[in-house]
Amino acid sequence: MSVESLIGYGIHTKPTYIFGRSIEQTQKESGTGDILALGSNENAYGPSPKAVEAIVEAAVQAHRYPDPVNLKLKQKLADRYGFTIEEVAIANGSADIMGVISRIFVCPGDEVVVANPTFSEYRDKAVFNQGTPVVVDLPEDTYELDLDRMYEAVTDRTKLVWVCNPNNPTGVPVNGDELEAFIRRLPEHVVAIVDEAYIEFADDPSVRTMLPLVRDHNLIILRTFSKIYGLGAMRVGYSIARREISDCINSTVTSFAVATPAVEAACAAFDDQEYLQMVRDGISEGRRYLRREFEALGWKVYPSQTNFLFVDAHMPSAELADRLAAQGIVIRGNFRYPRITVGTKEDNRRLAEACRKIAEEEK
Numbered sequence: 001m002s003v004e005s006l007i008g009y010g011i012h013t014k015p016t017y018i019f020g021r022s023i024e025q026t027q028k029e030s031g032t033g034d035i036l037a038l039g040s041n042e043n044a045y046g047p048s049p050k051a052v053e054a055i056v057e058a059a060v061q062a063h064r065y066p067d068p069v070n071l072k073l074k075q076k077l078a079d080r081y082g083f084t085i086e087e088v089a090i091a092n093g094s095a096d097i098m099g100v101i102s103r104i105f106v107c108p109g110d111e112v113v114v115a116n117p118t119f120s121e122y123r124d125k126a127v128f129n130q131g132t133p134v135v136v137d138l139p140e141d142t143y144e145l146d147l148d149r150m151y152e153a154v155t156d157r158t159k160l161v162w163v164c165n166p167n168n169p170t171g172v173p174v175n176g177d178e179l180e181a182f183i184r185r186l187p188e189h190v191v192a193i194v195d196e197a198y199i200e201f202a203d204d205p206s207v208r209t210m211l212p213l214v215r216d217h218n219l220i221i222l223r224t225f226s227k228i229y230g231l232g233a234m235r236v237g238y239s240i241a242r243r244e245i246s247d248c249i250n251s252t253v254t255s256f257a258v259a260t261p262a263v264e265a266a267c268a269a270f271d272d273q274e275y276l277q278m279v280r281d282g283i284s285e286g287r288r289y290l291r292r293e294f295e296a297l298g299w300k301v302y303p304s305q306t307n308f309l310f311v312d313a314h315m316p317s318a319e320l321a322d323r324l325a326a327q328g329i330v331i332r333g334n335f336r337y338p339r340i341t342v343g344t345k346e347d348n349r350r351l352a353e354a355c356r357k358i359a360e361e362e363k
């Protein structure tokens with residue numbers, strides 16, 4: 001019997017996640033040893049040295065299974081944000097929790113409202129569970145999330161509504177007051193998920209977390225240690241939701257999925273607020289610098305509150321990605337516009353110079 005006839009629905013339909021251009025391949029193609037990786041929205045400053053220390057210290061305990069309930073990290077998160085540990089769930093990256101949420105809530109035929117463009121996992125995981133994605137296209141002139149249209153897309157069959165704030169791949173934030181009003185308006189049969197993977201990079205006071213709404217709504221907040229905390233390789237993400245929802249997530253995530261060094265690193269990084277502030281300031285400054293540089297070339301930069309910029313460089317995004325790769329710089333070139341991660345001061349200067357060269361060649 002063929003395997004094809006045995007496998008479940010999700011495997012048949014799941015679109016494959018498109019990864020960015022590989023560093024190794026770019027190295028080979030460009031002949032440049034010094035590759036600048038600006039394709040995956042990683043924290044260019046790296047993790048806090050305290051997190052690195054914690055990883056090394058935890059390594060000697062590698063023969064022991066991790067704490068199955070991740071109490072230490074849950075307690076820190078609960079204390080900082082004013083929740084109980086039962087309202088927190090920890091998993092192997094927040095992308096893992098996205099799959100868990102879909103598995104818990106999406107039944108065949110349920111509708112799942114998502115924006116386009118946004119993080120692809122929301123839609124893909126809905127399809128995997130035989131849900132029907134209801135896609136709300138964002139206007140190309142602003143890429144602002146149209147919450148009225150998202151609300152209009154909600155029907156009796158809607159189970160989940162996903163909001164990425166600020167959004168990936170555009171970097172564009174949602175106004176906090178408007179998002180709060182949207183969540184308050186949603187009918188009770190709908191679970192809203194607000195993915196705040198990049199919210200710690202925001203410096204505009206109108207961008208704010210929806211955590212205060214969690215207790216009174218069917219609302220799940222997703223956060224990650226992969227971005228501002230610089231721990232993408234460690235794979236730690238978390239959700240905060242009211243107890244009833246959180247219990248479902250906690251009982252569905254894979255047991256022992258988060259390795260002890262990863263949890264210890266997350267704890268240490270979470271405590272190192274001074275380092276975090278340095279990263280936040282550096283990225284904000286870099287974001288402003290790159291915006292000025294790109295605008296000076298006549299390129300359109302969408303307003304970003306993240307560590308990346310969505311840039312209309314007046315050429316196909318794959319072309320800019322190819323031309324930067326020839327100079328040893330990796331960006332994401334498979335969206336409508338190129339998505340470029342903000343790096344360190346030195347990274348940003350190198351990127352700006354490479355872009356100037358490309359713009360010059362266009363003349």
Ligand SMILES: Cc1ncc(COP(=O)(O)O)c(C=O)c1O
Nearest residue numbers: 093094095119168197224226237
């Ligand atoms: C919006 C958004 N959410 C979540 C993630 C994934 O986070 P994690 O590494 O915790 O799985 C990403 C990664 O790029 C992202 O862009």
